[in-house]
Amino acid sequence: MSEPIPAPQAPSGPAHSTGNLLELNDIQAGYGRAAMVLRGLTIKVPAATVVCLVGPNGAGKSTVLKVASGLLRPRSGEILVGGRDVTGQGPQEMLSSGLAHVLQGHSVFREMTVAENVLLGAYTLRDKAKVAERVAFVQHLFPIVGERWKQLAGLLSGGQQKQVEFARSLMVSPQVVLLDEPSMGLDPKTTATVFEQVVRMRDAGVAVLLVEQNARRALETADIGCVLDLGRVHITGPARELLDDPQLSELYLGGRPAESALRKEG
Numbered sequence: 001m002s003e004p005i006p007a008p009q010a011p012s013g014p015a016h017s018t019g020n021l022l023e024l025n026d027i028q029a030g031y032g033r034a035a036m037v038l039r040g041l042t043i044k045v046p047a048a049t050v051v052c053l054v055g056p057n058g059a060g061k062s063t064v065l066k067v068a069s070g071l072l073r074p075r076s077g078e079i080l081v082g083g084r085d086v087t088g089q090g091p092q093e094m095l096s097s098g099l100a101h102v103l104q105g106h107s108v109f110r111e112m113t114v115a116e117n118v119l120l121g122a123y124t125l126r127d128k129a130k131v132a133e134r135v136a137f138v139q140h141l142f143p144i145v146g147e148r149w150k151q152l153a154g155l156l157s158g159g160q161q162k163q164v165e166f167a168r169s170l171m172v173s174p175q176v177v178l179l180d181e182p183s184m185g186l187d188p189k190t191t192a193t194v195f196e197q198v199v200r201m202r203d204a205g206v207a208v209l210l211v212e213q214n215a216r217r218a219l220e221t222a223d224i225g226c227v228l229d230l231g232r233v234h235i236t237g238p239a240r241e242l243l244d245d246p247q248l249s250e251l252y253l254g255g256r257p258a259e260s261a262l263r264k265e266g
């Protein structure tokens with residue numbers, strides 16, 4: 001951790017840019033000797049888009065984000081950021097390539113102020129003017145973060161703390177933010193607010209790869225939906241169309257596990 005990492009820049013690399021900010025192509029990944037969790041997963045995140053990956057508990061959603069942010073090296077497959085091959089990079093390199101990961105669960109330090117929590121995301125930035133610019137940006141995007149700036153984060157509600165986590169992730173000006181189940185533990189009203197903030201992030205120019213168990217609500221928010229099943233993206237398309245598809249709705253959005261129904265096709 002002694003070496004500061006540079007602020008992310010638009011990757012410049014081989015000329016096979018596809019217009020997608022992030023591509024995971026044909027990824028195989030897993031843990032130790034256990035069976036592979038991801039078995040040929042492909043997912044693409046265009047600019048200014050919320051892509052949502054839905055699937056039941058244990059399907060591998062967090063694993064996808066761990067691969068994207070360099071926490072887990074894929075066994076095979078390719079990771080492209082802005083068309084540049086970043087396969088095999090570790091978490092710090094992925095961060096400097098422009099991928100920020102908001103982990104599943106709660107990562108706010110309750111005994112620290114909102115300011116201290118957000119500024120943790122800026123530890124790689126040396127330029128004070130840049131830090132001030134990013135603080136102004138996140139306070140504008142998430143007004144509650146500005147209003148509670150000097151208060152202890154533990155005094156904030158769950159939904160407000162989630163916004164503190166979002167703000168922290170945006171300090172390094174990522175191109176793509178990876179959000180792991182931001183609705184976890186939140187009531188429906190708070191979940192709606194948090195998803196509104198996800199849309200605000202997109203509208204501010206940050207692409208989002210969102211993974212959610214709360215499939216229906218997430219698809220209502222996202223532009224593109226992907227359904228994870230048996231280690232692959234089984235279906236992908238405009239989120240609205242996925243929501244309106246009666247068979248899909250029955251299989252994936254009614255709260256029933258779908259694996260048995262789809263295994264025959266796998």
Ligand SMILES: Nc1ncnc2c1ncn2[C@@H]1O[C@H](COP(=O)(O)OP(=O)(O)O)[C@@H](O)[C@H]1O
Binds near residue numbers: 058059061062063064
């Ligand atoms: N660190 C780990 N070591 C071993 N197995 C893991 C680890 N993390 C996740 N798994 C396994 O990988 C599978 C997918 O997990 P995960 O990606 O967390 O699913 P999801 O986020 O969709 O609930 C599960 O079977 C889980 O038990």
Ligand SMILES: [Mg+2]
Binds near residue numbers: 061062180
């Ligand atoms: Mg998970």
